Amino acid sequence: MADHAASLWSADERALIDALLNQLIPSSDDGSVPAAGSIGVAAFVAHALDEDPTLQSPFARGLAQATEIGAGSADAVVRIETEQPEFFKLLQRLAYMGYYSRPDIRALLGLSAKPVHPDGYDVPIEPEDLMADLTAPVRSRGQCYRDA
């Protein structure tokens, strides 16, 4: 995927996309959670454009405008969001998809890095007495449906 991103965009365009991605999903203050641009989510964006060619020209048009604005500050990103909404929404959506579907990011958020099958998650079944205690007030109120 990375190679494809390299061939799709010029170095300047790629730098701009990375900067935009870093603004969309910034790193945590202590740096333990990385920003989206810094871990190469641009490659996912390139791959998505490849998969759905109908997205390519709106993306390219928006990118050209964004290049003139730059992505050095949050204000610049707000301008892109306002002036190129179609491009911005597409990039935002792909950024979230590409970033949060990565196993390494998932793990940082407390989820399993592995696919959820076959292992899943360990959630113990509540003991019967706990459920009996929890449901006691509900049972004590008696029937709560209408006879018909």
Next chain:
Amino acid sequence: MKNQPVDVLIIGAGASGAAIAWSLVETRMHILCLEQGDWIFDKDFPSRRDDYELARYGKFSCDPNVRGLREDYPINADDSPIMPVNYNAVGGSTINYLGHWPRMKPSDFRTRSLDGVAEDWPVDYATLEPFFEENDRIMGVSGLAGNPAYPAYTPPNPPIPIGKLGQTLAKGFNELGWHWWPSDVAILSRDNDGRSKCVNAGTCDLGCAAGAKASTDITYWPMLERAGVELRTGARVREIIVGDDGFAKGVRYHDRDGNVHEQLAEMVVVACNGVGTPRLLLNSVSKLFPDGLANSSGMVGKNLMFHPLSGVTGRFDEPMDGFKGPVACSILSQEFYETDPNRDFVRGYGLHAGRSHPPATYALGGYGVDDPIPWGAEHRKRMDDVFPYIAGLTIVTEDLPEEHNCVTLDPDLTDSDGIPAPKITYKIGENTLKMFAHGEARAAEALLAAGAREIVADGGGRDGKVWRRAGWHQMGTARMGNDPATSVVNGWGRCHDVKNLFIVDASIFVTAGAVNPTSTIQALTLYIGDSIKKNIATLFD
């Protein structure tokens, strides 16, 4: 191409198609089921892939227009705030449903008598009770006996865990003195009948690779195949053919390669859901039935009901682990289910404590709405300070039947075989909007009573926005009734106009209740099968 005639031809291999086949097996009739989709195997489910969440937005979307697979038909829902969702395969939408399994309640079948709205069903809860029980056993339902919101019954398996989220919210409901109960689910809490128990992966909507969730391809169909029921996949029915005598003769269908086949049968059963069934009937036009088959009442396609839903989310002090465990549902409150004359709406709603989302789904807006969370500094805050700590309640409302909510045929749109596609015209009713207002306030109250620090504008609830992808439950478009002038089928699913044509899916529902319908769909189907067997000597009189 002509095929060997059969006794019973069932269209659709989903929840109701499988159940009717099972009910009729003992008659030893030659039963054939035509299914437009294919078998899908657990190895193909996305939850075995690293990027499993992305499948929700692509080839495993619940929206057929997004999937766009060969076996899908497009649906024009431009005139509806709610998009019908489904799956087309052996198992139908039980492949990607959530397996939430509440039954309809006694009052749901008697809304005209009790509340002066909609119509009474020609069948009642007590009549369906043994069929609920039989079906729960076959599907492998888990739940806790003793729910005071229903006449007494015992689910065949103990409940699945309600988890930290469920336990927390339960305490809130207790604090307020409101009803709640662990949800019945068609998901195994223990290994049973050759199937494995739930592993709490949280990806029920992407197909259950553990086989714990009861889709009919792994519950009914293996038994049906052993019993000699013939299942033909990749077979998309174009129309039901009618003879000069007014009886259904069989169907014309397209195979995978587009070849048209004629399949004759003594009796035809339609099981294509509340959108697919009226579509097929409206596409089956003949000299005798110029306005669509079995449509002398004009009710085919009318009275479409969904369960419109919105939600409210609270942020708690401790992580809620919402991504662990089956999506829907942990616990269910039916405190506001029945009509209360002190409220400004009739009938009611359920408060469903579904579990929450994994991160990509959360960031993109949740299961029902495409509405990404903010970017930038606010994004960081949401993901770090809100996402792990949320629990929410969805308000699942009873939709009332209104004729203007309907399925018609789109004049231009077709599926890949050129068969006209359905068009949805639907507006959320005034009664429902009042329920939303009431339900959102009650949901917030319950979350705060459970210890939520604050109500937050994200995480599935999204400021009370109505979910777009909420059209799981498609009901009412070929309704049951005793009067042929105002209904399509009689009290046991036989079309008033065509005596050897039956309908068994949720299109025959008279009202919607405020619960997920599959449990009731299948119980009703088994009841219809039982009625067919009891009336077999005079079935077509």
